Amino acid sequence: MTIEARQPYAATMTSTLSRTAPIQEHIDGAIQELFASLPNPDRLSAEEQCAIIARYTAVLEGNFIYWMTAAYLSVASTEAHAIIRSNLLEEVRDNHPGMLRRFAVAARSIPTDRDALAVSRHLHGVREFVGHLSGARIVIMMAFFEGFIQRFMPYLEDLAKRQGSSETQYTDVHGVCDIAHTQELFHALEAELALMDTPPTAALFEGVGLLRALLLTIVHGVEER
DSSP: OOHHHHHHHHHHHHHHHHHHHHHHHHHHHHHHHHHHTOOOGGGSOHHHHHHHHHHHHHHHHHHHHHHHHHHHHHOOSHHHHHHHHHHHHHHHHTTHHHHHHHHHHHTTOOOOHHHHHHHHHHHHHHHHHHTTOOHHHHHHHHHHHHHHHHHHHHHHHHHHHTTTOOOOHHHHHHHHHHHHHHHHHHHHHHHHHTTOSSOOOGGGGHHHHHHHHHHHHHHHSSOOO
């Protein structure tokens, strides 16, 4: 590749990276706010601790792969397709929903109808958003989700141990792999933004707002007002 050919490419990557930086900053801030709202486990009853695990399981077990599949279907760039496909292959091949189910069972926190109903309204909102198949916006939402999950694993594992559980495969795996998944999704976002004519706007964070409300419901068991 000649110097002349490399220069436009480098300029494009620099421009794209400058567009993803504020998005990453926004997502990091949203995650920090969520963590500031987490209740102290010492102040939760055993029933409340189990309920957090159960609501988390009710959402993640049957929806994460669906959401990531929607991301795969909606992106346009070759790079994003390859990154998200790799993520999906890992989720399916290693049976991550099965890991989560074993984790919930060991913690005596199998979701009930009550748990499903507690997250129902906000979960529906996220599903409706994902159904629009808006590539960059879904990738941003999933990057936020992966970033939150990997930081949330020690808290979730602590809740389970308080129920006498020693099953940690799910939290061990996601505490590590989701670090890489988050960064990979930002690379996918860079590729998607390179195809867009308009700069990022607040509309790109719609999915983050919807998912944040759902996560608050998982943690607190009440709908965000």
